[in-house]
Amino acid sequence: MDSTMVIRALGALSQEHRLAAFRLLVQAGGAGMPAGAIAEKLGLAASSMSFHLAALANAGLVTQRRQSRLIIYSANYDVMNALMGYLTENCCGGVPCTTEEMCCPPPMPTAMTCKKDVA
Amino acid sequence: MDSTMVIRALGALSQEHRLAAFRLLVQAGGAGMPAGAIAEKLGLAASSMSFHLAALANAGLVTQRRQSRLIIYSANYDVMNALMGYLTENCCGGVPCTTEEMCCPPPMPTAMTCKKDVA
């Protein structure tokens, strides 16, 4: 993940309604939610919601799939997981910490998707 | 950490020069860097750099201390670590995953500060 992608992902999440929508989708898991349901839950006009969901999708934070007339959005956990890794890269100049306490966070699991939803 | 703090932190990092400055400080560790050195490294005017560092400080991502004529900035790892926790809260509706593979990332170490710098 390069800096451009990181900036787009962070920028997408740094907005009240987009952050709320993303959290909603994280909690919804692999089942996801249709655009209309998200808009209703957040009290936003459909056009505004569409605008924000497009921003999240553009950043790779959510994926969309059509199911009949609905467009279902789901969180893409992998992209979010890549953020912290980028931010903490070469933490403290890469100098290994001398104590048993860690300096940098450990890598996160690459697969955060609920198996039950994938099945 | 509440949503307002999260949005400010994410917003602070979602900008080319601020992201670069923050990463520089993460790599500098507890020693930090003076404002002028950061500006020079990033090729920014002093006033622009000051603007961005103020944004990072406002979000709690960096701290500042004066050392003679220099103002030294350092990364505040704790705030950044709190972001992912917020974003992954109640992942997948809080339903525990049925397989051995994890659904949500594990909590990160609260102390990411290099002991060698603190000493």
Place this chain on the structure above:
DNA sequence: CCTAAATTTCAACTGTTATGGAAATATGAC
């Protein structure tokens, strides 16, 4: 086909963000 429903695209407006030069502030050296 024609109509309804779900979503996106477009257009216009408003508010905020990023920028660098100039001036102000704070510290240290002589």
Place this chain on the structure above:
DNA sequence: GTCATATTTCCATAACAGTTGAAATTTAGG
């Protein structure tokens, strides 16, 4: 005190983000 250095604050300008209503698009049902 005076001067040089480091940083911030102020100002004006240019670009971008967020909002909604109306129109266009896509799919489903009768």
